[in-house]
Every structure is written in C-alpha cells, then in structure tokens.
Amino acid sequence: QVQLVQSGAEVKRPGSSVKVSCKASGGSFSTDAISWVRQAPGQGLEWIGGIIPLLETAHYTQRFQGRLTITADESTSTAYLEVNSLRSDDTAVYFCARGTNTWRGETWGQGTRVTVTS
Amino acid sequence: DIQMTQSPSTLSASVGDRVTITCRASQSISSWLAWYQQKPGKAPNLLIYEASSLESGIPSRFSGSGSGTEFTLTISSLQPDDFATYYCQQYDSFPYTFGQGTKLEIK
Numbered sequence: 042q043v044q045l046v047q048s049g050a051e052v053k054r055p056g057s058s059v060k061v062s063c064k065a066s067g068g069s070f071s072t073d074a075i076s077w078v079r080q081a082p083g084q085g086l087e088w089i090g091g092i093i094p095l096l097e098t099a100h101y102t103q104r105f106q107g108r109l110t111i112t113a114d115e116s117t118s119t120a121y122l123e124v125n126s127l128r129s130d131d132t133a134v135y136f137c138a139r140g141t142n143t144w145r146g147e148t149w150g151q152g153t154r155v156t157v158t159s
Numbered sequence: 160d161i162q163m164t165q166s167p168s169t170l171s172a173s174v175g176d177r178v179t180i181t182c183r184a185s186q187s188i189s190s191w192l193a194w195y196q197q198k199p200g201k202a203p204n205l206l207i208y209e210a211s212s213l214e215s216g217i218p219s220r221f222s223g224s225g226s227g228t229e230f231t232l233t234i235s236s237l238q239p240d241d242f243a244t245y246y247c248q249q250y251d252s253f254p255y256t257f258g259q260g261t262k263l264e265i266k
Contacts, residue, residue: 149202
C-alpha cells in the first residue's frame, strides 16, 4: 500500500525558514513524481513544485523561485520542502503528493500546517 | 503558465441530482487533466485522470470528458457523501496548475 506521511505542524517567525518532510512507503519512490501543493486558509490548491528523486532536478512555480528548495533522499524514501524568508502569507497547509510515472496526485500526505506569525 | 478556470464556483444541488462542473484551460492540454474531491480538513482525493479515466475505487457515478481546452466532471446521481469541493488540475506542462475549485453544497 502506497502511503505518504508528513512531519508535524510548525509555527515560525517571519523571515525564518521551515523544512517539511514527506516519507513514502510502498511503490517505487525513486521513479515516482513527488509534488508539493499548498492551501492557504479558506483558499484553493496551489501547485508549488515537485521532483522525481532519481532525476534529482526540482521544478518550481516561478513566483516561488529562490525561496523554495525541494529535495529527496532515496535512502530513506523521504522528500523535503524548505521554504525560506517566510512571510505571513506563507501560512498554509502544505501537502505532498506522489504519482507513479505521472505528475497527477495519486496518493497524498495528510498535510502539514505551517503558521507564520510574529 | 496555463490558467485553469472552473465554473461554477459554487453549486447547490440535492441528493439524486445530476451535476456537471466545467474546467477550461487557457491553452490546449490534450487530455492531461485530473479531477480531485476535497473535504474540509482532508487531503484531496483523485477521482478522474487523463480527462476521462476513473481512478480505482471511485464510484461509477463520477465521469469525466473533454480534451484540448474544455473539460467536464459529471456526477450522475448525487449522494450525501459527494458534497465537497472539486478541483481540476492540468499536468501537461509546468507548473501544474489547479482550477480555483467548485464547492458543491446541499440545496
């Protein structure tokens, strides 16, 4: 059974960084496409970036370019999303999702709530 | 970036109704379109992929159609569990944008 388990909720100060993890079980992590999607309070879904671990190259939505870093550790089947220079409007639930040979989100993590507050 | 526009934003319907949600892409995405259902406080759940293929385990009352720039999600006979928010997503080219969502409410 393919599963994704994300790290717990975070509260951060403006200007700081946060790193969210997404541990996969089942399936073939190295060749799966891992996406990161965020959802601000009361808002819709926003695809912010993704990676295929075997290829190592991450893709980002342009407006986040420079503030996001997506990585993957094949040895632990874990993907990571790091957001730098946090602002209050980065407050959101961050989801990871995976697809086998596809970028659609076939399996989702439970979400990680990140709150940015002074 | 490819813009995805859903309509309507909100839809009020009753149990047993047939409902249709539309999703338009700002340029052709062939059939690289997915539909998701999301309930409050939960992760999205994949319903339809490649515009018209039903994901395993999803009831057959859900169906999708379309190609190019215009797509629809149809629920043939609404059940109480179907009241949720629905999103389309294109996965033709980066970034893989979502529609703004359609909230399906009980009339």
